[in-house]
Amino acid sequence: MLGESACTVEDAEEYFNLYMHAIKAIGESADINDCFKSQGVSIKLSSLHSRYEFSQFGNIAEELRAKLLELCHEAKKYNISLCIDAEESERLEMSLVLFEQLRLDESLSEWEGLGLAVQAYQKRALSVLDFVEDVAIRSKHKVMVRLVKGAYWDSEIKRTQELGLIGYPVFTRKSHTDVCYLACAQKLLSKENHFYPCFGTHNAYTFATIIELADKNHPGFEFQRLHGMGKSLYDYAISELATSINCRIYAPVGKHSDLLPYLIRRLLENGANSSFVNQVNDSDVKIEELVSDPLEKVKSLEYEPHPSIPLPRDIFGEERKNSLGMDISDSIAVSQFANDIREFSEKKWQVGPIIDGESFLDSAEFTEVVNPAHLENVIGEVSSATSAHALNALEIAHSAFTKWQNVSAEERAKCLEKAADLLEERMKELIYILIVEAGKILSDAIAEVREAIDFLRYYAMIAKNELNDWKKLSGPTGEDNFIFFEGRGVFLCISPWNFPLAIFIGQVSAALAAGNAVLAKPAEQTPIIAYEAVKILHEAGIPKNVLHLIPGDGWYLGKTLVPDNRISGVAFTGSTQTAQIINRMLASRDGPIVPLIAETGGLNAMIVDSSALLEQVTKDVLISAFRSGGQRCSALRVLFIQEDIAEKQVKMICNAAQELKIGDPIQLSTDIGPIIDKASIDMLTKHTEKISRDEDSNLLFKVPMDTNSYNGYFFPPYIYEIQKISQLKQEVFGPILHIIRFNKSQLNEVISDINNTGYGLTFSLQSRVQSQIALISKKISVGNVYINRNQIGAAVGTQPFGGRGLSGTGPKAGGPNYLQRFSIEKVVSVNTTACGGNIKLACLD
Structure with a gap:
């Protein structure tokens, strides 16, 4: 089922209803009472809750479990399978906790259709199988496991580098992933009482190896291929080599608007130079190379990681180390951090x-x-x-x-x-x-x-x-x-x-x-x-x-x-x-x-045109405007949205903002901590009172906050709609976002209005039209321009930071000229001929 990372409660509810509809449609059409052989549904947990994040798991786990239990009961009614799909590595722990709770739930005791996808590119893959086996033993059920290579590899590498973690959660060489896949396959096949293995692959060598690994008396496993891929391989293999083995077709179903992220991951995964699907169509690749043993390849490389993917610590080369981070999804x-800081809580500084x-x-x-x-x-x-x-x-x-x-x-x-x-x-x-x-x-x-x-x-x-x-x-x-x-x-x-x-x-x-x-x-x-x-x-x-x-x-x-x-x-x-x-x-x-x-500071703006991805914009707007309580000089203050998408985009932003958690910053689940002091609170209050009286302004949303439960300087995020950026005379340093709608024909006027504020710190553009990106990036007069991402968090040496005009003098902090x-x-000039002649010139051959 297409769809992931719900932005709002409404999104999550829509995905839930779509899942229920799909289960019912498949279940009613099922002509076989066997969950391992009938059709099934694969779902993503991130689509079922807008805050499916480790930091929020304590708050949402029960709600998410209840939704999943309802879906499982529906699948149980028709005895079809429901597979929990794999997502980013920081969500693995959460998915395993929920899987365990569901599999051990007594109300599902007579149903074996609960499945889990496992990614072989994750270094924890074998450990995950150990965990699943333990759950299978305790629940006295066979578990359907869908083994795949993985589809978020590039984003896993980028995230790990950005966070400065010690190592990658994924292998950096494809050959290591291939070996891990075969090791996992061997484990799945060897535990026939606990696993029903499902091998997602389009690789002929992997297919052949699994056939060889499997005992002829194995009670049952299956292969899986993506719809539109690997058809010729499976048509031949199933008809000629493995006539008794099933092949399930993994077909994406959903709205066209949800297809793009899925399609891009599939293209990157299977279009890479190292991919079997890519190489099998390349006449320059020899058969011997195509079907080489990945274990022998790994041995020849002495098990070394990829030389072009340094550890996060080393991404800046030998001249400087990257700062060490902490994984707060672990x-x-x-x-350990919570235990370590207890010693500081009693300390009083002088x-x-x-x-x-x-x-x-x-x-x-x-x-x-x-x-x-x-x-x-x-x-x-x-x-x-x-x-x-x-x-x-x-x-x-x-x-x-x-x-x-x-x-x-x-x-x-x-x-x-x-x-x-x-x-x-x-x-x-x-x-x-x-x-x-x-x-x-x-x-x-x-x-x-x-x-x-x-x-x-x-x-x-x-x-x-x-x-x-x-x-x-x-x-x-x-x-x-x-x-x-x-x-x-x-x-x-x-x-x-x-x-x-x-x-x-x-x-x-x-x-x-x-x-x-x-x-x-x-x-x-x-x-x-x-x-x-x-x-x-x-x-x-x-x-x-x-x-x-x-x-x-x-x-x-x-x-x-x-x-x-x-x-x-x-x-x-x-x-x-x-x-x-x-x-x-x-x-x-x-x-x-x-x-x-x-x-x-600055009156920092973001322009969103009609080609932008609404979910991406929503995420970037919330981070840019409200992260750190809006108390960043780079924070988004004025959001310009093209009228064609404004209604839907504004609604999505407001609905997503409703999920933000205000509270004690020492709690992991807190999104927005306190404002720094009373003077700042008074300034923000004064601004909201003033803008509320303005006839050209309209309060769209205010994040709910029970002021009686706080004894601190807290201030909720506000979202206003205004007509012109000129209504704002200076920066308002806090969690207040101003939205302006514009017609496509007004784009040049919008750029002029932004430039005419005199500020020039940060600017973000959300667009998928390259000519538009090039034009606006050139015309906008600011120090830092961000394309299709949030506009805060400049990295030292990577995004030198600083503005122009009323926003600063330059040069940029964290840059080569600072x-x-x-x-x-000081310049020193030496006349080397003063001693009697130009020796260097005279000695030329």
Whole structure:
């Protein structure tokens, strides 16, 4: 049955009804009372619930089990089979739990039609069969197992690399998958009392091997082929070689709109160069190669993984390691993390300025730091820096600059790399602090620590490659010309609360890598994570007189430091208004003109044309607009939808948003944690009140939230429809999405309206028309353009991040040109003929 990954409750209900209809239609037409021989139905669990995700499994398991039980009872009534299809590896555990519950359910005790698909490309395939066998023994039933190679291989590789996991859940060589398939086949055939094997294959060698493996007295198994594929193989094989063996035709049934994802997977799977289906039609492939023993091939390769698919840790090559992630779809990893962080839950931090390596903790001046999700939970206290602290730190940093600048870029880079390793070692504590201090949900906290690690390693790599040596420039003979980068002096780095570790580390590490001394000023809301980061940097070898932490009131400290001529540059991430104030303060100084490296916000837009995939758009909109409570400078603020699909698309987005879970970010099931503080709540409330009074605005949806059950700064996502982007005068930093419909003929006007806001940070386009993609990508004036994906979560070194206009000065953070802005250039020209002649020229042959 076609259809997967339901986006809404309505989608899931529709798929359920389609499944029930199919079971009834097949059952009523069945002419044989044998579930192993009659027709059956294969279903995907992701189509039966819009939140079929590991993080939500505790909330949805019973509901999903009840739906499956109802489907199984219907199949039992007609004694036909129902197979639970295989999906992505992160859903395997859930499917096995549900399979076990169903197979052991007493109400299904007289029915043997429950089946399960197993993917041989997964390294866990044999272990899955062990599990299924155990369930078969305990339930006293034979289980129908559909053995396939697998159809999500490319996406499994990509996901694992993005998450920075230790290894892949799938084999990276097809020959390893082929061997695993045969090993699984051998196990299935050897356990004839527990399995009814179903071999999905179009490979003649696999077919022949299974025939050889099977005992002539085996009570029964079958082959399966896809509708429209492998017909000639099976017509011959079944009629000539295996006349007593059944072949089931696996036929996709469903709506045309659900066909595309299925069809693409089939084309990729069977159209690959290594595929038997592809090779059998290639006259250049010799018969011997086509039917070679995969085990012998694996032995000849010494069991090595594919050399062109490095482990996730190594995808950036030898110059830098990828940051290590955590798989939160793994129940063991999640359980271990929950146990590990218990030791931090009782901890109370005391933090303050760190000047020349010494912490200044004035108990008379402590301010409480509270958990934004639980205002009664005081996680620590902070002593803010005074003007005297700030000026003292500046004096020490200014004196230390020259010595630090003269340290080689190679040595500076080693300190950053050591810091990255330390962050990785202490990842769990840092994740915990991000959750309780900044209100980050678990997945966001993991991603942020990884981003900080990536910044350290990336800037270390750039420093070694670009800042380490004099670079020779071309010129006339008799003269040598060199360019060299040096530090500027003392940088003031001002970081925000929404990425209190990643951006904090990104700014500081860039300034340090370039040879500058640093005063680090974290956001007032998040001093604890900054304090821990500075301690780690000092431990990694950054001199204590070079890096100083000055937490406290930004306006007060800014007035003290920015006008001082000893400040040689400012790196700032925050609001456009604050960046403009800093810019004016720097411009009013006498003395050297110094750089302001600013990353600010934006009225970020997404355009969706009529060719876009509605389900893909829905998923990307929810992530872009509401992930992190919309508290990202890259978040989607204004969604433009072409009128032709607007009604259906808007409905799908609103229905899907209804399923979002607001709550304590330490809970795995939480999608949206708290807003950072009361001032932010007040700002969001003010905006919703204002826009609700606007005659050109209409509230489409508000995510349900019981305010009485929270003692924190929570704010539900809102979705409004407005007429023009000009109704919004500035960025609204939170979970509020504005939708505008447009006619196809208005596309150029829409692009102009977006550009005319003056902001230019992120933009997303959802379209399957290549000419449209090329045109809009060229015309839109923003720093980061994303095509057919969400517009948040830029990766260091892969998607350098930063805007233009009101959204920032550039250069892009995490990009190849960022460190140069923290540096100053020196050119040295040497007249090599000054000693009496051009020796090099004179000595030519």
